[in-house]
Amino acid sequence: MTLKDYTITVLGCGVMGTAVSSAILKSKVEPFPAKLIACNTTEAAATLALETLNSPIVEHSFGLESNRKAVSQADVIILACKPFMYQTIYDEVKDSLTGKQLLISLLAGTTISELTIFTPYVAKVMTNTPARFGCGTAGISFSPEAEAKYEDLVLKLIGTVGEAFKIPEKNMDAATALIGSGPAFCLLMMESLIDGGVRMGLPFEVAKLSAAKVMEGTARMVLETGDHPAALKSMVCTPGGTTIGGLLKMEDAGVRAGIARGVEEAAVISASFAKKK
Template identity: 40%
Template sequence: MSKVALRNKLGFIGGGRMAEALISGVLSAKLYQPDQIRVADPDAGRLDHVEARYGVQGGGTNHELASMSDVIVLAVKPQAMAEALSGIRDVLTKQLVLSVAAGVKISRIMETCGPNTRIIRAMPNMPAMVGEGITALAIGPKMEEDAIDCARQIFESVGRVVLINERLMDAVTGLSGSGPAYVFLMIEAMADGGVKMGLPRETASLLAAQTVLGAARMVLETGQHPAGLKDQVASPGGTTIAGLHRLEQGGLRAVVIDAIETATKRSQELGG
């Protein structure tokens, strides 16, 4: 299939960091040109920023943006979704709506905007800001393949994409949505360990971050199970197995599993 520019107008309701990441991504991937993108946001400072940096069009109401767009990205906080939907429901005809609002179900959007609304729910994560995100897509009913391809290409411009059943979206939130924060904490802890052992802070932070980046890339590119890669590093009687033993004693594996379960349950609570 050709690139998504065949859907020639892309509108963002909300101009925050995730919207900016997607704007940067689709422009870099040459899926859209700046004059094909419009952004609406009540924060004039954000609009000025994205207009100046990316050359896109800013301003106007949500209603005006929706009426002029072929693809609409709902990039608002969950608590702002009701207001955003009320401003566009009267002009939705055949537009493709992509929602990145955490916890807002497809059924809720369709209840407000009508049963024929063409909606795909997305859960990207923070590394999308550097083009290394992972986005889970839950597809609304009666969705055409070209619309799914359109959504996939937009989110692939900022990383990888997986398709899931919407009932698993809370688990995605607990794992990959919240996951970058878990990894940041691990990087910080690894760097602290290096500092404790005498390394300069800057060096320790670089060693920790690059180690995590490289290890993740090995999992993705080799296709090997993480346990197999771990065993390749852990020589008999060596330093690595001694360190792994201490991590297991401290319950790292169980704590990480518990954290994802807790975050998933919280996502369920917030989503009602």
């Protein structure tokens, strides 16, 4: 594969496939792909992906024969289907695989060992939906072959989602819970802040904007200062004030433990996927 002229084929260009593809296309990453082919099972889904990605280098593909051709053209394959579908997809496209292609998998609960049926060169990625807007997070594990040959390329491509870093594969279930499921957990917290604001008289739109900006600003504060969240939290707690009163109510309700246990449960479920096969 020449790094100046390569094709990415996305198998299952739905929510996450589109999110990662959008991040790559909006970036100035070098080497930039010459072509990206968005593959889906139906014409409607493929057309939607084409319209969403909205780039002159994007083509869409749907149906078995078309998708097989797209795989045969690929230098990099992004596997973005549902986890339980990967074996079926492999069976459909195996004759189009060269054994030299790089596979970037976005699948939860599927191991690198399982994915080497496609190619020895496997990068397993756990990212999240904010990737579409360039503010996502991604943990990456590599097969030995992919790490030796394609580590730099993968880190550059996946780094376009926002923040990307290498982790051991044994930590992937935890990453699935915190990175992959984390946006839903944050949205639940945001929804709760909105509800509280509305309960106390704020118009919904004001409460929504305020909650979103509070979470955005707080995240930025943690990243910019590097301080532990507990230290930053203590700076907001005036003795006898509103914040410490509200925090104690949340502690009484088990909010801290509930969130931590939610991450734990999501990781346990992710690990169970592999055990069920």
